[in-house]
Amino acid sequence: MNFANNTCNTTTDLQEYQHKVYAVVYSLLLLPGLLGNGLAIYVFRVYVKETKKAVVFMMNLAVADLLQLLSLPLRIYYYLYNSWPFGHPLCMICFYLKYVNMYASIYFLVCVSVRRCELIMRPLRYDASRRKSDALICACGWLLVCLGCLPFPLLRNPSSEQNSNAGDRLLNSEVGALQNGPVCFSELPMRTVSYPAAWALLIIAELLGFIIPLVLVSACTFLTAWSLRDKTEGAIADRGEKRRALKILLSCALVFLLCFAPYHVTMPLDFLVKAGALKSCSLRNTIRMCHPVTLCLASLNCSLDPIMYYFTTHEFWRRFSKPEIPESMTFSRRMSCLTGGEGQEEE
Template sequence: MDFANHSCRSGEDLQAYQHRVYAVVYSVILAPGLLGNVLAIWVFRIYIRETKKAVVFMMNLAVADLLQVLSLPLRIYYYLNNTWPFGHPLCMICFYLKYVNMYASIYFMVCVSVRRCELIMRPLRYNSSKRKGDMFICVLGWLLVCLGCLPFPLLRNPSSSLNPDSRDRLSSEAGAPLSGPDSVCFSELPMRTVSIPAAWALLIIAELVGFIIPLILVLACSCLTAGSLREGRGGAIPDRGEKRRALRMVLSCAAVFLVCFAPYHVTMPLDFLAKANALNSCALRDLILRCHPFTLCLASLNCSLDPLMYYFTTDEFWRRLSKPEIPEMTSMTFSRRLSCITAGEEVDDEPL
């Protein structure tokens, strides 16, 4: 996929620099992402049949985040040891899960924003049939995301081994020898030969369907929800507290969206041009290759930010963690039984 005849020689520390960035950031994300999303799934499992406030979408969002978190230990091992001893199929699965998580998160954030906005604007239209429709939307979303992300692993060529010059360069940059074609993984895997029009078509579809349209929907929901809060009490939902909670949720989705996913989708086409040697400036190419790992790490940061969003914007989540209802109900039942027993004893002690 070379666009130009010239090529830039990467700095000797570029590969080592990228590995350090990935290893540090993924190590930081691992623990809070794992604990936060397991806790979120546990809480949402309790409330999924008791409330209509987009809990089913948030539960699927937590599942998507958890899938990526579970692949982080293998990524950390690779970036610390500069080799992949686990075989090519597992490499492709981890590589694939990265993009499935990112675009599934984008999809379900849009669903959460649209549902909360709809419940504020038109609450009476939500009924049991729509609750079943939400499950269908989730299944359809997973199917579309899994199919849409297939080009990412399919564009990698497992049968193509690195030539000696490339292998020596990667070995020197990583600081460790590469023992065979299966020792590299993720973005360092060789690409299949793709025509220029096909490559640009894939990029445009990914940017348009995976980022621009969802961003417009999330921002539109934020504006509509904020507008409903400024309306008088004659709106669909007179409870301003409920409107504020909905607005916090939608604004949080927009903030996570902009912080985590916007930088990556800005640098993704630039990274493609840099790796295709389509840039005349070698300094610009080196800058893009150094910035892109940070944006890719930001795209993974949502695994830790989403549980915080649940806690601070979802009253069910906060109530479940701060005031567990099961112990309260048990204590209330025990108190009632004790009062009944006490009352019965007092009746027995009264003279006839």
């Protein structure tokens, strides 16, 4: 559909385009994501107590992806039939889960990257007490993400459109031309927020949710790659071990950049559109066309993460090659840990 000559009054066509994009992408992601993350949780629950190498973080990442995937059928229904008959509370829950998944995924990708880098750079510092602390790190992460994402649903006002800003008032008034019932998700009108408060929230979201995690993932990848240049004898003499760790870190960085970077580039631009700060109708429409695509890319990680687990995590290969873990293998691994040979048994 060509929007080249559209003006600001053609928001109905833009909304129809957005609904089609969401419905198609979410439908394609649903089944592979459910199967992949369900399998990941099944595999990781077996190995979470056996290995020290970030499996607990990967399992929490799979749980975060699964939470969002479970809300996709309702989203697909809304974008196909242009109506939300399920009530406002469920709308807010689905809307909220979208952002919880995205920032929980970012948090646990960072945890995976930091842990794998730490095990390469300082392998002897990880012990049983550190393994127990991983569960605390996960719990704190969930708490911080859930609290940090509360502004997303709280800033929506379902009761009326009188509080919507000037930039989106026209869009909200024309939703009825396409909608067959109550609206939901991003089409809910925004509450009135002062510009300083809005910019403060935006800067915090960009800084804590994207820039700092990007720096951490990039630093861990660089340090692990640099360690391959060191040919001296150390605590980890197996260069294959470092290569496997680097492969996981590169996969985390790729998922991070492909899925989350585009969204965090268009998010401030979309905010400017909603705030009515952009006067050019063509620029406003272009941003409204691009933002749904980047939001779909942010959901793509639900299907990409299981692929990352399969191709980079040795636990998956061991599980598929040996359906059951023999007791003798478990005993052998425990003895290997006691004798300092764990690095040869684990990835």
